[in-house]
Amino acid sequence: MEIAIKLSQFLLSLSILIILHELGHFIPAKLFKTRVEKFYLFFDIKYSLLKKKIGETEYGIGWLPLGGYVKISGMIDESMDTEQLAQEPQPWEFRSKPAWQRLIIMLGGVTVNFILAFIIYIGMTFFYGEKYIENANIKDGVWVHNTELEKAGIKTGDKLVAIDGKPIEKFEPSVNMDVLMAKTVIVNRNGQETTVNLPNNFIGKFIDQDKKSLISLRMPFVVGGFADNSPNKEQLKPKDIFVSVNGQALRYFDQSKAIFAAHKGKQVAAVVLRDGKETPVTLSVNQEGKLGIGPAEVTEANLEKLGYYKFNTETFGFFESIPIGIEKGFTQLENYWKQLKLIFNPSTGAYKGVGGFHAIYNVFPDSWSWEVFWSITALLSIMLGVMNLLPIPALDGGHVMFLLYEMISGKKPSDKFMEKAQLVGFVLLISLLLFANGNDIYKAIVGK
Incomplete structure (x- = not known):
């Protein structure tokens, strides 16, 4: 039953993100009278589970849940269909449209991803409010779970004061990610403040230990x-x-x-x-x-009843939720961009934490919670948007890069060049996919 719940959340979240991302390409393509040949949830290699042609577009569900796609006429994409490109450009084809229209079509998917994340954060702020503990009320400090963090100088019982110079006013679950990516953490130990400098490769060491969290609230022994x-x-x-x-x-x-x-x-x-x-x-x-x-496990209600902590829930009206939700979205966007830069810096060891579909599946809990589901979906939407913006041929960002070159220089890359670039990008994507999912397999084998 637990596996079914996790799998249901994983597939539902993935389906929402894929469909809306592809709609971001589909809608402007149709507005600019560009023919869309296929609109698929999941990949239909060799065959599809369901398909129906409506007008000029075939809508369907593939059997391989690794993504989805829209096939736009006259566009060099992952299908590498060059037969159509050998003919004279037609008015309904992507390659016949002005560069600014092609740019809008290509940016549509990631734009929808970011908008979706902001909408989810606004909705969550409105429906669930903000739950936190005043940091000043954590009298006996935090519980440190990671030996590498202890070696760096943060001990159980320390009170967190500031992370990278930013004072901590509210203790929230996000404090773990803030500490993980921090360079310096100021703690209060026995009334004295101490600055702890975290090593450059701290993330890699954390991943090696395979801990779920760095720190948490200290709990009674029940x-x-x-x-x-x-x-x-x-x-x-x-x-x-x-x-x-x-x-x-x-x-x-x-x-x-x-x-x-x-x-x-x-x-x-x-x-x-x-x-x-x-x-x-x-x-x-x-x-x-x-x-x-x-x-x-001890519930928040029992922790309050026993006098350990006081949990605050701040509620907001709909219009109040809008700027707060947008701010949360930008904060997550900034944090993910920081993570991405750390991953591409081998010295940090952050690349060890790169995971594939199994890692994403494991993010979801084995009990259903709409609050957790939407929180994960919003974060995945941001991740999908950022990843698709990377300037790699075969990704939206690669197409955007070449379109911007065309708009600035006035020269359009040849179809032959685009075919080769697409092939290079496809090889890079497959390599990244193999690395990410290989990491999943490695962790499964060594028991992490």
């Missing part, structure tokens, strides 16, 4: 499940919350490892909160310093 051989099944109950061990306060789960390690192979007195009352228990710690129990 009893979840028990191992089969756990000696503490009789003493503890699910939802018990640790208060202290051997008289030492145990407020956060991250403190438990060191505390129980100090009592290996011994019995230890502890106090847990059960049904709102403090209850004494005697626990057995094994030779590895463990109790044979797993922690339970």
Whole structure:
């Protein structure tokens, strides 16, 4: 069932992005009276799942969910159909249209991607508002999950003050990405501020450790499940919350490892909160310093009830949501562009994190949440827009590059040149596709 939910979200998001991207090319092409021969969701190599011809256009769904396309008459594209180009240009063909019209047709797809992302962020701001914790209210600092971050100088219990000189006012999930791409982080440790300089290859080291996050909120130790051989099944109950061990306060789960390690192979007195009352228990710690129990997830409501954090939700009217949503869109666009530059800089090691369709599939959760779904779809829309703008022949950006050259110089590249450029671009794209999906396979093999 979980696989079905993830797959459904993946295919739905991909379908929305592909259809709207291709509509961005299709609509201006039709407005400029350019013939569109095919409009396909997914690729129809050899055969299609569904197809129907309406007017001069064949609409269909292919069997290979790696993208989609519109085939425009008189355009050198990934189909490499040169037979049509050998004939005299016809009025309805792409190559017969003025350069400015061809430029609009080519920019239509990425324009729709960016507009879609902004619309989603506006809608999410209006429907869900903004959820955050005031950074000043995180009294006991953050929980650091990554040893490379610890080596760099950020420890569990540190309070984040600023990232790359920008003060942190609200603690949000995006703080992980901000830290990951940062050069400097200012932390407050025991009342003193310290500037931590992150190494240039920090991203690569983070990817090697395959952690889901760098930092998070510190959580109480709430009893979840028990191992089969756990000696503490009789003493503890699910939802018990640790208060202290051997008289030492145990407020956060991250403190438990060191505390129980100090009592290996011994019995230890502890106090847990059960049904709102403090209850004494005697626990057995094994030779590895463990109790044979797993922690339970704690909801935001329970964290508030227990007095750990206060979560804020700021709501906005529709017109208030517009500038906020647009700002979120530009922030994500800026962040993704930064990530892309890091990927193309081998010294950062960021290229190790490049993933293919399996990586995108894994981004989606195994339970359905419209808020999460639309957030991921908006980010993927920005990624699709930026990637398509890269000046690589066979991508929209490659066509735009040659069209701008034509408009500036007044010289149109020959069809022969465009065929060769398209072939080079196609080889580059296949190489990138193989690298990205090869990364997925490698991580699956080594268990990351």
